[in-house]
Amino acid sequence: MLKDPPNYFRHLHVPTADEIVKKVLKRYPELKPKSKRPKHIIELEINRVNLTYQIIIDKLSFLDKLPKPESMHPFYLELASLTVPYQKYWAAASGLKRLREKLKEMWEDYRALVRAAVSLEEAARFRREAVGRALSMVRRSRGALSTIREFKYAVASLPSVDFEEPRIVVAGMPSSGKSSFVKAVSTAEVEVASYPFTTKQVHLGHFERGGRRFQVVDTPGILDRPWDSLNEIERKAVIAIRHLPNVLLFLYDVSEEGYGVEEQTEVLDNVINVVGKEKVVVALNKIDVANERKVELAEEEASRRGLRTFKLSLKTGEGLEELLEELVRRAEEDLSAAPKP
Secondary structure (H helix, E strand, C coil): CCCCCHHHCCCCCCHHHHHHHHHHHHHHHCCCCCCCCHHHHHHHHHHHHHHHHCCCCHHHHHHHHHHCHHHCHHHCCCEEECCCHHHHHHHHHHHHHHHHHHHHHHHHHHHHHHHHHCCCCHHHHHHHHHHHHHHHHHHHHHHHHHHHHHHHHHHHHCCCCCCCCCCEEEEEECCHHHHHHHHCCCCCCCCCEEECCCCCCCEEEEEHHHHHHEEEEEEECCCCCCHHHCHHHHHHHHHHHHHHHCEEEEEEECCCCCHHHHHHHHHHHHHHHHHHHHHEEEEEEEEECCEEEHHHHHHHHHHHHHCCEEECCCCCCCCEEEEEEEHHHHHHHHHHHHCCC
């Protein structure tokens, strides 16, 4: 299993067809014959063929570094496939590998033809044909290269999550305090990433307990709206998120300014449907400026669903340590029970 697909793809260069063609056309004229003797002219034509094919083959060497879909965690595959289906990505890669093998065959054939030419004119004609065919094949591969580049950028934009370490996902409606929670508990700089279907930022932080690293991820634009309000792409994204949490913290905003308890409970039900009730922990945030009626209603809704609630104020720190202890315990239990890849 590839440990960190986003970081891997960020450092993998996938050229465009134009980039390959431009490099050939730039280097091609730089070759000069040693003299005007026929054997040196033939040698020049062979070198031109060699240079053209060597550049193209070298530029396609990234194909050997492309990870197979089955080597990536379903979380990455399903989210990246919202931009480019992974089947299309791998079909493009397979097609380019076949093209590369065809180019290698042509390379050998044209080198032999140029070397066996009966005149300088015939050698030049074979060289022009060899270069022209090679560049034409590269130009026709524009679509396949573009597909792979789009898939690369889709994966690279995602947060880097270590699925061998415990993961805490934070959900709730806007203003519930998701990103504030991530920043409050993280002991290092919070990573900022994105999901392919939203322009909102995703915050990924971590902290350590008992020598173990815990990851904390918020979910802006994903689990903050009722299911009925999501379009097809957003629903697929929500389903992909089911792979992420060992435990999911749902934050109610119980302040005067926040959304109503009914609206927030709709989102809670959405979360339960996606990840399962057994993974959900509920916290009532902004308890320092709480509307007591909202606190009571939120506690009733959580209790009705068999969920324990914690009172929390990220502003004052009230309740944070007790909540973290519960999240750590639940995350470790779930990770220990999960099947090993």
